[in-house]
Amino acid sequence: MENTTKILFPYDQSLVKELPLLDHNAIETILNTAESLFNDQSNWIAPFKRIEILEKAASIMNERSEELIHLAISEGAKPYKDSKAEILRAIKGVKLATEHISQLKGEQIPMGLTEASLKRIAFTTREPIGVVAAVSAFNHPLNLAVHQIATAIAAGCPVIFKPSSNTPLSGLALAAILKEAGLPEGWLQVILCDNEMAEKLVTDSRVHFLTFIGSAKVGWHLKSKLPPGTRCALEHGGAAPVIVESDADFSEMIPDLVKGGFYHAGQVCVSVQKVYVNEEICDRFIQQFSEQTNKLIVGNPFEETTDVGPLITPKEVNRVEEWVNEAVEEGAKLITGGKRISDTCFEPTILFNPSEKSKVSTNEIFGPIVCIYPFTNRDEAIKKANALEVHFQAAVFTKNIDAALETSKKLNATAVMINDNTAFRVDWMPFGGRDSSGLGMGGISYTINEMTREKLIVFKSKSL
Missing domain, CATH: 3.40.309.10 (Aldehyde Dehydrogenase; Chain A, domain 2)
Structure with missing residues (x-):
């Protein structure tokens, strides 16, 4: 019998939807798909195409904002006026991710400062880090999905997104919108699975970057299981x-x-x-x-x-x-x-x-x-x-x-x-915890930078 998860309206516990959970074989296929896309650079999505996709996605989200508001309320039960603010933030977040693509750039490194470095020119470029695994929380089902998915797409990374089992519908809706906006098959895969399968996913050596939003206990546990070289960003809670x-x-x-x-x-x-x-x-x-x-x-x-x-x-x-x-x-x-x-x-x-x-x-x-x-x-x-x-x-x-x-x-x-409360946030500012509250810094542009890595190119020529 197929395992499922039931999404309930938190206010009265009525059933909103029942969705299937993935098994071990499905997880393996998903990881292979993401790894294959990244390993063949001919598959990479050009920056101008990423901009087109995200711009169109923001436009579709705007057109369907009322639908997205009601979906978020049905699964997460944040009151209407606050859910409306979240959806508007999510749309702005996609736009911020789009804008930051033009800022993914390197710099020239000076040469000729010593005799040994003559006849060279050097510069850095920024490349996608690789496969991103994103584990999300229930409390902002669409905006958190944007912070983990739109950023990965902007950086040029295939992303595997695991929403909270309580609130997966907004993430699935975002995935459908991105597909409609032209995101090629396999670049975003949304998975619903149990905790054991989720741990298997994020600690797999094919994952290059883990972005986790949730409890400190789970976040630090997952970090301890990451293979050598896998980078991560953890966002936990605080007492404000x-x-x-x-x-x-x-x-x-x-x-x-x-x-x-x-x-x-x-x-x-x-x-x-x-x-x-x-x-x-x-x-x-x-x-x-x-x-x-x-x-x-x-x-x-x-x-x-x-x-x-x-x-x-x-x-x-x-x-x-x-x-x-x-x-x-x-x-x-x-x-x-x-x-x-x-x-x-x-x-x-x-x-x-x-x-x-x-x-x-x-x-x-x-x-x-x-x-x-x-x-x-x-x-x-x-x-x-x-x-x-x-x-x-x-x-x-x-x-x-x-x-x-x-x-x-x-x-x-x-x-x-x-003279402002602790919950103030805009999505272009750095946001994250220190000590046991997290690792790394969120915020749209900061996350995109985390999902890229620098490459140094040194060009030697007697003509220089």
Whole structure:
């Protein structure tokens, strides 16, 4: 009997689609196809052709944006207004990848600087790195697919894409659009398989580059299994600390942090999670932050008024509920929320001063929970913010330029937002975690560069 995976609408667990899983033989065929395409340079797609394909794909995506929005909601359940923003970002991402193709260039290396290097001219070129294996996450099903697929195509690499088993439909839709746009057969292969088959795929010696978005546990495990010479980029999660000083502008900050904390029910790798607030303004902060949080509408993500949708599975609701109950038992004050609304939805929740040992303090929550901690000394708050092994994006709210710059310097993060929430991102900026939060830097142009490699050519001639 054929193994299948069921895609369920996270809000009510209704069946959206059932798709077959690939077996061992199919994986072997897929790897051979990708390797054969790359090894024969006559198959390579010329840069002008890559530009044509991606430009057409962006155009088709734009025409079908409403269809793509509904598909993303049906599998990932991000609310309509946020899914719409994701699809617009994905279209922009394809355009960014297209534009960067013209920037894939080398440089001249000076010769004649020593007598031994006379009569030579040297330059570098950039070539595709080879077969790319891409493993993706559930929380941005179309935009993450663009970040891993459009970049590989722009770089000139055959790509094998494994979407999350919860949200494969957007990636499959992108593959169909790229095929319609003229991408030759075999250059993009989307696979649905179990974890064992996925590991076999990405750790195969025929793969030259692994791009992985998901949990640190899985990412570092896969990296440890990679054969010699295979490069990789890993994007995991963080706890997104925020430092709030006493001079922060409440009118700007409160809506920003509410959005950053509860966007997509907190299922974002840079979602606001730990907010350290100067105790001089802590009561005021809690009052205004909870007032705004209580106004959020939780419900069906297809409703345009919904602010917060369900978590991806009922299992995640159970986990979040356990973590919140544990935090309260261990001394946290429950400001608002704290209860499940249904099997799939959880109230936007604010916890005050949970123990530094509680799971909500030590782990990435990936749910609609924000923790607030008071501080008197900013250096102590920064020390606590830096205490975990995960370091991704962070933020500071203050109108004091010296405090902003000092805090930005001391926070252990790859990016620090000043007077903006930790979840801010545009797709042309560098984006990634450090330490256990990841390896390498994402962002469309950065990823394309990672998927290429330099070749040095030295030309010797007596005529030079």
